[in-house]
Amino acid sequence: MPKPVFILNGPNLNLLGLRQPEIYGRETLEDVADACSALAEELGLSIRFHQSNHEGALVDWIHQARNEGSGIIINPAAYTHTSVAILDALNAFEGPVLEVHISNVHRREAFRHHSYVSLRAEGVIAGFGTEGYQLALRRMKTLVGK
Numbered sequence: 001m002p003k004p005v006f007i008l009n010g011p012n013l014n015l016l017g018l019r020q021p022e023i024y025g026r027e028t029l030e031d032v033a034d035a036c037s038a039l040a041e042e043l044g045l046s047i048r049f050h051q052s053n054h055e056g057a058l059v060d061w062i063h064q065a066r067n068e069g070s071g072i073i074i075n076p077a078a079y080t081h082t083s084v085a086i087l088d089a090l091n092a093f094e095g096p097v098l099e100v101h102i103s104n105v106h107r108r109e110a111f112r113h114h115s116y117v118s119l120r121a122e123g124v125i126a127g128f129g130t131e132g133y134q135l136a137l138r139r140m141k142t143l144v145g146k
């Protein structure tokens with residue numbers, strides 16, 4: 001089995017299911033983690049699933065993935081649009097990076113149309129709801145299997 005895929009989630013995603021359900025749906029982050037674990041098992045992958053409201057914690061997990069991870073799936077949430085630190089950390093990671101957004105950021109406010117993380121990501125999934133994580137995991141299987 002390859003090293004674990006890190007699935008990283010940024011600020012406010014701990015409130016998934018409660019926060020703006022008309023945009024983000026009613027599933028909780030725990031539901032997403034459970035669905036990812038089940039799919040990972042089916043695909044023969046392992047995952048490490050984390051969420052933090054703090055930019056530095058996300059940077060630290062990306063650094064950890066340099067030695068311990070095969071790929072990174074990241075929903076950087078609001079840091080998508082602001083964080084050079086997360087981009088720099090991802091640039092120091094050698095495996096594949098996939099970016100996930102639950103909502104279709106391109107249909108929303110203009111400030112959500114730019115992503116620093118997209119400069120590094122092999123692929124971006126947006127607007128597929130929480131299913132986007134599972135789509136990303138399937139793609140990650142292809143990328144880390146190479």
Ligand code: DQA
Nearest residue numbers: 075077078100101102103112
């Ligand atoms: C988000 C989109 C971001 O613009 C927003 O700040 C989030 C969540 C999404 O998953 O759709 O917190 O990344």
